[in-house]
Amino acid sequence: MPLNDGPITLLVVDDEEPIRNALRRFLMQQGYEVEVAAGGEEALEILKRQRITGMLLDVNMPGTSGVELVPLVMELEPTIALLMLTAVNDATSAALCMQRGAYDYLIKPIDLGHLGRAIHQALRRRHTILEGQQINQWLKDEVAARVAERRLEQINLERISVATLEALVNALEAKDPFLRGHSARVADLSAMVAAQMGVSDEQIEAVRTGGRLHDIGKIGIREEILNKQGPLTKQEFEHVQQHVTVGSQILAPLVHLREVIGFVRSHHERWDGTGYPDHLHGEQIPLGARIIGAVEIYDALTTSRPYQDRMPPELAVERLRDLVGIVVDPAVHQALEAVVSQRQALVFLDDARV
């Protein structure tokens, strides 16, 4: 992988002018771009101003010493190839500099041939480190991109599976003029009730999906019983009741619908514990199931059925109040009442505009 690293600029930092000049001349002959500084402050100024690839830094300087300068340099230019220049008797300071991030040290007087090789080696080492960092970054980006792609695919699959099941529900309801659109209406009103109760957006969407799929188990109920006019026998009623367990079994393989499956299974539970299939009571019943159950009764009351005319919304809310504490959660009823009256106010406004 090529590194786009630009021209190689070296910075020579030494308080002795003859040494600075000699090093500059030599390094320019080697083809490097060269900057010089007589002390620490000046060197830091240059580092702030321009990109420096490598640095020759004298350990012993008046003011800020080379040793003190190393951490400041590394902070400004963490990938710099840093070589220390030191007197014979100062190898300990040079070793300290290497602990702080310098690559190597050269002992004065400097052998230019040795210097050339040391710079070359330091630059090569820097290149290898940068390449490694680049590969690491590239790998991290690749992994993150793959994970994001996979997640998107999964979300799409989840959407498709819910849409397919909704299509099944629609097909089932389309056969019965009294049921047409029931699940879609239950879904929308249930989501509004959930929002009114202040639950999270994620919860609202789970309730909406639960509303759309709550009766999917009716696929497993014999048609002559589903369409039967008049009262059901005990056995027939027990068969119809199975739609909640059949529904949750149909959805069971869809792990992302785990919560929704609970809503489907429990939407015929009653607040007093006399519902089905698990005889849950009160807050044992998942909130989504309590909402969908109440809204389903409201929808049955406000749409025409073979055995009844549709009831006006306010009257249906009134009728549901009789079921509070027995079938319906009091808090759900309160939220439903608020949503229905807001909706009626909007209808009234629309009518007034016409």
Ligand SMILES: [Fe+2]
């Ligand atoms: Fe149902």
